[in-house]
Amino acid sequence: MGGGRVQPVRAGSKELIREINASLVLAELRQGLVSRTELAKRTGLSLPTVSEIVADLLNTGVVEEREVGSSGGGRRPVLLGLKADAGYVIGIKVTETRVIAVLTDLGAQIVERATETVSGGDVGTVVRAVAKVVRRLGRSKQGKSRQVYGVGVGLAGVIDRASGVVRHATYADWHDVDLAGLLAKRIGLPVVVDNDVNTLVANEQWFGAGRGVSDVAVVSIGRGVGLGMVLDGRLYRGAGGGAGEFGHTKVVADGPLCACGGRGCLETVIGEPAILKRTKTQDIEQAADRARNGDREIAEVFDEVGRVLGTAVGNLVNLLNPKLIVLAGEGTRESDLFLPGFDDALRNAVFDGLQRDLEIVVDDWDDEAWAQGAAGLFLAELFQPNLRPDEADRPSLTARSAS
Numbered sequence: 001m002g003g004g005r006v007q008p009v010r011a012g013s014k015e016l017i018r019e020i021n022a023s024l025v026l027a028e029l030r031q032g033l034v035s036r037t038e039l040a041k042r043t044g045l046s047l048p049t050v051s052e053i054v055a056d057l058l059n060t061g062v063v064e065e066r067e068v069g070s071s072g073g074g075r076r077p078v079l080l081g082l083k084a085d086a087g088y089v090i091g092i093k094v095t096e097t098r099v100i101a102v103l104t105d106l107g108a109q110i111v112e113r114a115t116e117t118v119s120g121g122d123v124g125t126v127v128r129a130v131a132k133v134v135r136r137l138g139r140s141k142q143g144k145s146r147q148v149y150g151v152g153v154g155l156a157g158v159i160d161r162a163s164g165v166v167r168h169a170t171y172a173d174w175h176d177v178d179l180a181g182l183l184a185k186r187i188g189l190p191v192v193v194d195n196d197v198n199t200l201v202a203n204e205q206w207f208g209a210g211r212g213v214s215d216v217a218v219v220s221i222g223r224g225v226g227l228g229m230v231l232d233g234r235l236y237r238g239a240g241g242g243a244g245e246f247g248h249t250k251v252v253a254d255g256p257l258c259a260c261g262g263r264g265c266l267e268t269v270i271g272e273p274a275i276l277k278r279t280k281t282q283d284i285e286q287a288a289d290r291a292r293n294g295d296r297e298i299a300e301v302f303d304e305v306g307r308v309l310g311t312a313v314g315n316l317v318n319l320l321n322p323k324l325i326v327l328a329g330e331g332t333r334e335s336d337l338f339l340p341g342f343d344d345a346l347r348n349a350v351f352d353g354l355q356r357d358l359e360i361v362v363d364d365w366d367d368e369a370w371a372q373g374a375a376g377l378f379l380a381e382l383f384q385p386n387l388r389p390d391e392a393d394r395p396s397l398t399a400r401s402a403s
């Protein structure tokens with residue numbers, strides 16, 4: 001992750017240093033088989049420190065020793081590797097109608113899936129549904145209980161990641177709900193909660209087009225419009241976890257009333273409900289089909305949606321100068337209809353020189369990708385804790401899960 005790379009720490013709380021250094025070692029082990037000497041070289045830690053950390057990791061069973069090849073002198077060098085099947089993580093995406101969950105190994109590969117329908121969207125219902133899928137995934141088909149390290153949850157809204165409190169959830173009208181606390185109590189595992197677009201960003205960073213790119217903006221389109229940002233190699237959340245309310249940037253003065261109470265928000269122009277209203281159709285696929293079959297008026301609505309989005313994203317590029325923009329979310333299913341207008345408007349909006357290396361990627365919509373990203377969020381906690389001072393005194397997930 002380039003600039004987001006964590007440096008070894010030699011001052012501060014002893015426990016925190018230990019956790020951070022262990023995470024550095026784990027992050028290297030994710031890359032493949034490596035010797036202790038090489039680990040010391042790559043992490044900048046001393047060989048005794050590395051050996052001590054490795055001994056701990058071997059004890060917990062997350063890492064294993066493998067003898068490979070010969071070093072010429074007869075003694076085989078011992079290489080260390082991450083034991084991907086040593087444990088699991090569960091990633092969950094909470095939507096208006098469903099809880100979508102995946103069980104992944106420590107390499108974030110999906111092992112099993114589970115979904116549960118929810119209706120009403122009250123906190124208790126969602127907590128029960130999450131507990132149910134976690135219980136189901138926590139056991140193998142043979143009924144054996146699995147070693148699950150923790151759960152990552154993504155949902156739409158303003159979320160204080162450090163405390164796990166949902167300040168405001170858009171679809172369910174939740175306010176100040178301690179979702180991480182409620183879930184951890186109910187399922188007895190460490191829980192990380194974050195904005196769902198951030199989980200998608202995590203997914204892009206771990207597996208997608210954003211791998212190795214340190215400045216990425218993921219714009220999700222659909223019912224609403226979301227934004228997740230990796231700036232200088234790290235997920236940018238803002239002071240209160242509310243950064244990225246791109247859908248509520250104002251694009252029309254005194255424009256249509258938005259669900260947020262404001263007027264002229266981007267969402268009120270390009271969100272799915274706005275498209276349905278303007279095309280006088282019942283669902284978005286129907287509207288898209290009619291546009292594809294020659295309905296000029298509806299095709300023009302999609303074209304204008306593309307243009308408004310292109311201008312908005314162009315402004316974003318002018319502000320942030322990202323290397324990569326990923327368009328994601330269910331709205332991308334209509335990308336054939338809005339991309340020409342989008343490209344045109346984007347080109348016009350972007351400041352000279354900022355578009356030279358800019359890449360735009362349209363990602364296929366997939367609920368599972370969001371859930372896998374939520375698992376990735378938790379794995380990132382295990383492998384690379386944040387070093388921001390405001391997050392440094394959080395309870396140690398690594399220590400808890402390793403016990």
Ligand SMILES: [Zn+2]
Binds near residue numbers: 247259263265
């Ligand atoms: Zn709004």
